[in-house]
Amino acid sequence: MEYILQLYIFIVGTIFGSFFNVCIYRIPENKSIANPPSTCTTCNTRLKPIDLIPILSYLMSGKKCRYCKKEISPRYAAVEFLTGILFILVYNVHSISLETIYYLILVSLLVIIAFIDIDHYIIPDGIIIFGLATALILNILGIGIPIKESLIGAVICGVGMLILIHLIELIVKKEVMGGGDIKLFAMTGLFLGIKGGLLTIILSVYIGAIYGVGTILYSKLNNKEYNSMIPYGPFISVGAIIALLYGNNILNWYSNLFI
Incomplete structure (x- = not known):
């Protein structure tokens, strides 16, 4: 039963990781993280649900866009996998509790911040303000x-x-x-x-x-x-x-x- 729960937490983590990829890409460009829906960054084709399955879509597509055949950076899947693992680690320490949600929020912000900083050498104030306000509340x-x-x-x-x-x-x-x-x-x-x-x-x-x-x-x-x-x-x-x-x-x- 515990292994099933951890698998579920991992899957949830990868889903969030997929969303974090959107944040990492769009926030530095001052774009909305909600609209428009995800598209291929090369051919701008709107991605379908089959293209948005964390990790699996990347592997099933042969690590390429199904539409323009351009190679997809493995980092997208890596962020999804990393987030899934981190969600499990936080759960293992704090079990099912409100503290787990608290620390998952911190981990999520840190993942987004780390990769944005790697790409752009910046840490957006908006993310910091959101983190400060959330922790304070x-x-x-x-x-x-x-x-x-x-x-x-x-x-x-x-x-x-x-x-x-x-x-x-x-x-x-x-x-x-x-x-x-x-x-x-x-x-x-x-x-x-x-x-x-x-x-x-x-x-x-x-x-x-x-x-x-x-x-x-x-x-x-x-x-x-x-x-x-x-x-x-x-x-x-x-x-x-x-x-x-x-x-x-x-x-x-x-x-x-x-x-």
Whole structure:
């Protein structure tokens, strides 16, 4: 029975992932995410229901548009699959509860933000505002974390990072982090509270450093020019997802090191 439930949650997650693909594509273009219906980005043909089955449509069509035969980016299916897996992981941690919905909203926003930042090096203010408002309302209603902890987490992570980044930029004389990243830290602090927000910051630094070192080594080994412009939103998103899924385990492990 549990496996059937998890399969159902995965399928629901892939459906949402399909919608997130629309958001990732349209939001940066300031287009409506509801209208017009989905079309092929190459031939502009309106897609039929058979073309919109998450993952399966991509595989059944031979990874190509059924109308113009242009190859479809595998990332569409990857986002659907990733979202399905994340939905299962959140369910496994929080079971069937209002908290599960709370954290699924955060995960959903993070997926959209991460891929938009990868493509356009921006984090749209509209998504951040929606996330801040949603977290605030739900916390006031007693869903998620206590409102006091939520607000303190947002201030510490948002204002704290704003001050820290400004100090670093005064020293190095160049921009090291965009305003969208700082707003995203504030949003994660509002959703995850003080501990979860701070853990997100720490994890994002480690993840970003590992990626940066790996990219530099790869570029040198292949005699390619290193692109120093790296979107930081994905690192924050991954850090926040790890924090909401495994934050307590990580903090307990860390505290046990000193006992």
